[in-house]
Amino acid sequence: MLFTVQNKPGVRRLLGVTAVAAATSLLFAACSGNTAGGGGTKADAKASITVGGGTITKNFNPFSTTALQPTLGALYEPLYWYNFAKKQDPTPVLASGFSWNDAGTELTIKTRPGVKWNDGQPFTAKDVAFTFNLIAKTPALNPSGLAATAKATADDTAVLTFKSKSLMQEPAVLANQAIVPEHIWKDVKDPVTDPNENPVGTGPFKLGAFSTQSYTLLKNDSYWEAGKPAIKEVRYIPLEAADAASAALVAGKVDWISAYLPGIDQIINSKKDLAYVNTPVMTTVLVTCSNPARGCTGPQTDPAVRKAIYYGMNREQLIKLAGGGVASDASPTLLLPGRDDSWITDPNLQKIPPAADAAMANKLLDEAGWTKGADGIRAKGNQRLSLTVQTVTGWSDYISINDTLKQQLAAIGIELKPSQVSWNEWNAAQTNGKFQLSLDSVGLGASTNPYFTYNGRLATENTADVGKSASAGNFARFSDPKVDAALKTAAGTSDEATQKTQYAEIQKVFADQMPYIPVYVNSMLTEFNTSRAAGWPTKDNLYAVPASWKAWDLGVVLKTITPVG
Amino acid sequence: MRYLGQKLAFYAVACWAALTLNFLIPRLMPGNPVDLMLSKLATRGPVTPTTRAAIEAMLGTESNVSLWRQYLTYLQQLGSGELGTSIAYFPTPVSTVIGQTLPWTVGLIGLAAVMSFVIGVLLGRAAGWRRGSWVDNLIPFTTMLQSVPYFWLALLLLFLLGSTWPVFPLSGGYDVYSVSPGFSLAFFQSVLYHGALPALTIVLSSIGGWMLGMRNMMVSTLSEDYILTAEAKGLTPRRIRSRYAARNAVLPSISGFAISLGFVVAGSIVTEAVFSYPGIGSALLLAVGNNDYALMQGVFLIITLAVLGANLLVDLLYGVIDPRTRARS
Numbered sequence: 100m101l102f103t104v105q106n107k108p109g110v111r112r113l114l115g116v117t118a119v120a121a122a123t124s125l126l127f128a129a130c131s132g133n134t135a136g137g138g139g140t141k142a143d144a145k146a147s148i149t150v151g152g153g154t155i156t157k158n159f160n161p162f163s164t165t166a167l168q169p170t171l172g173a174l175y176e177p178l179y180w181y182n183f184a185k186k187q188d189p190t191p192v193l194a195s196g197f198s199w200n201d202a203g204t205e206l207t208i209k210t211r212p213g214v215k216w217n218d219g220q221p222f223t224a225k226d227v228a229f230t231f232n233l234i235a236k237t238p239a240l241n242p243s244g245l246a247a248t249a250k251a252t253a254d255d256t257a258v259l260t261f262k263s264k265s266l267m268q269e270p271a272v273l274a275n276q277a278i279v280p281e282h283i284w285k286d287v288k289d290p291v292t293d294p295n296e297n298p299v300g301t302g303p304f305k306l307g308a309f310s311t312q313s314y315t316l317l318k319n320d321s322y323w324e325a326g327k328p329a330i331k332e333v334r335y336i337p338l339e340a341a342d343a344a345s346a347a348l349v350a351g352k353v354d355w356i357s358a359y360l361p362g363i364d365q366i367i368n369s370k371k372d373l374a375y376v377n378t379p380v381m382t383t384v385l386v387t388c389s390n391p392a393r394g395c396t397g398p399q400t401d402p403a404v405r406k407a408i409y410y411g412m413n414r415e416q417l418i419k420l421a422g423g424g425v426a427s428d429a430s431p432t433l434l435l436p437g438r439d440d441s442w443i444t445d446p447n448l449q450k451i452p453p454a455a456d457a458a459m460a461n462k463l464l465d466e467a468g469w470t471k472g473a474d475g476i477r478a479k480g481n482q483r484l485s486l487t488v489q490t491v492t493g494w495s496d497y498i499s500i501n502d503t504l505k506q507q508l509a510a511i512g513i514e515l516k517p518s519q520v521s522w523n524e525w526n527a528a529q530t531n532g533k534f535q536l537s538l539d540s541v542g543l544g545a546s547t548n549p550y551f552t553y554n555g556r557l558a559t560e561n562t563a564d565v566g567k568s569a570s571a572g573n574f575a576r577f578s579d580p581k582v583d584a585a586l587k588t589a590a591g592t593s594d595e596a597t598q599k600t601q602y603a604e605i606q607k608v609f610a611d612q613m614p615y616i617p618v619y620v621n622s623m624l625t626e627f628n629t630s631r632a633a634g635w636p637t638k639d640n641l642y643a644v645p646a647s648w649k650a651w652d653l654g655v656v657l658k659t660i661t662p663v664g
Numbered sequence: 665m666r667y668l669g670q671k672l673a674f675y676a677v678a679c680w681a682a683l684t685l686n687f688l689i690p691r692l693m694p695g696n697p698v699d700l701m702l703s704k705l706a707t708r709g710p711v712t713p714t715t716r717a718a719i720e721a722m723l724g725t726e727s728n729v730s731l732w733r734q735y736l737t738y739l740q741q742l743g744s745g746e747l748g749t750s751i752a753y754f755p756t757p758v759s760t761v762i763g764q765t766l767p768w769t770v771g772l773i774g775l776a777a778v779m780s781f782v783i784g785v786l787l788g789r790a791a792g793w794r795r796g797s798w799v800d801n802l803i804p805f806t807t808m809l810q811s812v813p814y815f816w817l818a819l820l821l822l823f824l825l826g827s828t829w830p831v832f833p834l835s836g837g838y839d840v841y842s843v844s845p846g847f848s849l850a851f852f853q854s855v856l857y858h859g860a861l862p863a864l865t866i867v868l869s870s871i872g873g874w875m876l877g878m879r880n881m882m883v884s885t886l887s888e889d890y891i892l893t894a895e896a897k898g899l900t901p902r903r904i905r906s907r908y909a910a911r912n913a914v915l916p917s918i919s920g921f922a923i924s925l926g927f928v929v930a931g932s933i934v935t936e937a938v939f940s941y942p943g944i945g946s947a948l949l950l951a952v953g954n955n956d957y958a959l960m961q962g963v964f965l966i967i968t969l970a971v972l973g974a975n976l977l978v979d980l981l982y983g984v985i986d987p988r989t990r991a992r993s
Contacts, residue, residue: 149841154752154753154950156750156753156756156761157756158755158756160755163755164701164719165701165753165755238717291755292749292755293755294755294756308844310840310844310845311764311942312836312837312838312840312845312942313840313841334840334841336836336840337940338940340940343834343835343940346826346827346834346835347834347835350830350834352841522953523700523953523955526699526700527699530699530702568699568716570698570699570702570716571716
């Protein structure tokens with residue numbers, strides 16, 4: 100009763116607050132019109148495209164493993180470029196030719212004439228020699244273990260001398276090393292941590308404006324390849340999450356991005372200018388901790404169990420349910436069907452039949468002494484045929500593989516228990532061998548030569564006992580003297596016929612042991628907006644791996660595309 | 665003075681304990697940064713046994729140094745303000761990463777928290793003053809908004825206001841296409857525009873608590889004898905409401921607010937993840953994903969100091985705001 104009369108000022112004030120809030124939101128709304136509209140028109144007029152990348156931190160150091168995406172390819176270039184998308188001879192970039200001596204210890208490189216650094220200085224063989232000497236004397240810059248001393252014997256000739264026969268170093272030297280200018284890098288105090296804020300390279304682009312939320316590359320007017328690049332400006336923005344990526348793509352904010360977007364066809368069809376290309380190059384495998392001599396335990400140490408899993412998979416169903424219909428058939432050799440066909444000797448090993456072969460799987464398990472129990476799960480002695488398979492929380496396609504496999508393998512009497520862990524935990528378990536089965540993919544090698552696929556995954560020197568870190572890649576703890584000998588022979592020659600017979604040997608052992616069980620070749624989706632630039636790689640014209648994160652190839656794509664309108 | 669000394673000593677011990685936990689917890693996580701970087705490299709190219717040595721040399725992480733030695737080095741570096749080098753943002757120093765990201769977070773979340781507090785307390789005061797009015801009826805609605813999981817509310821608003829009706833931008837701190845950071849009107853407008861939606865979600869989801877708390881305190885204060893006395897003295901209702909009722913009713917909210925300010929840094933993770941905002945929460949998320957101990961420690965340090973500092977401030981300020989606590993000590 101006291102309060103009835105006193106209320107009015109209160110209400111009036113409250114209205115005041117609301118009015119201010121409303122005015123503020125109007126102001127925000129007013130800003131929106133300006134900024135969004137201005138961005139679009141400005142970008143078109145400058146023949147500019149936008150690329151989605153990872154977190155931005157100023158690092159253009161071509162030796163750093165965490166350098167920004169365009170450092171390798173757009174700013175700096177290698178001597179040769181290998182196309183992983185199809186079988187193709189190496190393309191000379193900064194070199195015009197190379198030759199080995201007979202002993203395989205000396206590599207002579209002829210450099211391309213007429214190339215200039217983007218500060219105007221000429222590029223010579225001295226820069227090549229300097230780059231390799233810098234790596235040799237700085238262990239932290241040397242992830243590929245190069246041990247060569249280099250000398251420029253003429254302005255256009257550099258000679259690399261290795262301590263031992265090093266034919267297999269060829270891809271690392273020629274195609275995976277950015278050449279840096281001697282006149283800049285000789286004064287860099289710490290080439291390991293230097294962020295190289297003003298990159299001077301030979302690439303088709305040079306650095307424009309930089310902030311931690313976006314940076315631009317500008318056309319290098321003095322680029323050696325006449326008429327290239329046609330694009331004047333490339334902007335990079337951080338876009339890591341798939342939902343942010345698909346939103347930006349549909350809104351026309353980004354022209355080139357590589358991300359797995361569920362329901363890709365629906366997204367692409369929602370806008371006229373969107374396109375995508377699928378380049379499956381990485382094989383998804385079930386890594387098994389296969390070697391009891393190295394400390395692995397569990398039923399998967401029995402090769403019969405691993406092969407039964409191999410035969411028990413219905414890959415047609417897996418590709419449909421987990422691969423989103425965009426994954427493709429794998430080869431039981433871990434190589435890529437199509438591109439690597441010539442490396443696969445046995446025609447039976449070209450492609451895995453898509454349907455499951457339950458009869459074969461059951462026969463293998465019966466012969467190995469695994470008998471079916473009352474619950475439908477096989478057992479041997481008092482060991483049940485029950486396996487744990489790990490994958491990473493949030494990797495939805497791999498989680499569906501596990502769930503589908505669980506049902507498929509139950510049909511042949513194998514119990515599969517899927518588990519999801521954080522990336523860190525998954526990675527630690529895999530490198531330390533503390534797992535039974537683990538879903539992973541076979542990454543890209545230094546070149547398409549199968550040596551790089553087999554050496555990391557199968558060589559004894561690349562593994563370690565369970566409990567120790569096998570970070571070089573042989574997570575299966577696989578070890579076989581025949582494979583080791585074949586790898587050594589293959590590494591010692593550049594004759595493809597000899598290599599092929601050695602790889603056939605490895606493929607035979609591999610098919611018999613199956614330390615990595617191939618599932619399918621995973622899709623690698625890259626999405627484009629074709630309204631601002633044309634000439635992107637397509638399914639029929641894979642002139643480079645189209646992924647926006649792929650070192651070297653991104654430079655090739657950026658210098659090939661042309662502005663629209 | 666003795667009161668102040670006791671407080672400071674207590675906070676010094678709390679600070680040490682926090683710093684020590686800060687050192688230990690990241691190291692109890694599975695995996696280590698070297699293996700992590702190796703695995704990421706392996707998806708992009710070949711990795712050999714020598715790669716491991718190269719990366720260890722590059723990161724300066726020696727895996728075989730004892731925990732105790734690492735702890736001593738950690739304390740020493742803290743003393744000199746050196747926070748180490750980030751691995752996720754290699755080779756940027758942690759202090760630079762924090763310097764780049766903290767202003768965004770403090771600006772967005774800090775302002776949103778202040779806005780939410782001020783609006784909530786004013787609405788609560790009105791609701792308590794005039795029970796049963798339309799303002800009072802807002803309370804169930806705002807508490808419902810608060811009980812909705814924050815990330816869901818944020819995603820929903822982002823979907824509706826960012827994608828379905830594109831009133832607000834989808835992500836980022838400013839429009840990277842047309843403005844460059846600096847002291848220009850265009851940049852500030854862009855920042856305000858990009859911050860509006862995240863700020864709105866924070867205000868919507870936290871206003872209910874302030875409003876409810878203030879309203880209930882207001883109601884119980886209004887039944888105090890001194891309010892009746894004030895009325896009897898013939899003071900204007902406006903004076904009674906603000907000087908007698910609201911001033912006493914707001915005390916618990918103020919201490920709650922100071923503590924919530926301390927959590928501004930920590931509370932930003934979900935907001936920044938949803939809106940891809942370039943603040944310290946995004947940096948922390950990235951640090952955890954990369955086992956970046958140095959950056960995690962740096963961010964935790966900021967969070968610890970912010971919470972402790974806010975608490976200390978409340979302890980000290982309370983004596984000033986509330987004369988009763990002053991008289992007792």
